[in-house]
Amino acid sequence: GAVVSQHPSRVICKSGTSVKIECRSLDFQATTMFWYRQFPKQSLMLMATSNEGSKATYEQGVEKDKFLINHASLTLSTLTVTSAHPEDSSFYICSALPTSTDEQFFGPGTRLTVL
């Protein structure tokens, strides 16, 4: 089956630092990847849609200069939270869309804690 990995699974950082989260499709190519954020006891909210080789499309209210997305290859997308603050603490989940199907496959998530 289609497997998506995320690294790291958990990260704790100090306020003001930047954190990079990787999302990899392990056994398929993904032209499109999605980044979601989930606050405790809440639903997944789409942050941005990442397309290989082009700029990401951000949802309304998501700061593109704060959440930098790079989708440099068909198997890797990265999300960098720049100058992280405690309010950015959340569960970040990526999903990848194989080029051959309409179904997203989700990564296991990254729990970010900003102190």
Add this chain to the structure above:
Amino acid sequence: AQKITQTQPGMFVQEKEAVTLDCTYDTSDPSYGLFWYKQPSSGEMIFLIYQGSYDQQNATEGRYSLNFQKARKSANLVISASQLGDSAMYFCAMREGLEGYQKVTFGIGTKLQVIP
């Protein structure tokens, strides 16, 4: 208006019994897809079942079935023969359009607890 509404914040079910998790949706797009995902405490999102707006029959996947009532805009998930491992958060989601790259919107979820 909420695109996906899940009105049951929490549900309990006895092991081996069936349970229905409610979901209603709102869209004016005639082409859409409906999903159910399971999220255990570990956090990963596990795909359970999909129903396309033009599908004539209700989707089924093993113990999961989707009760699709198009006129009522409801897409309830039925889990038969509940197991302890079914305890998790369940999210209903909708994609407006049938293309995979289109945005998926999630409901707020229902926490299901299976009682031994």
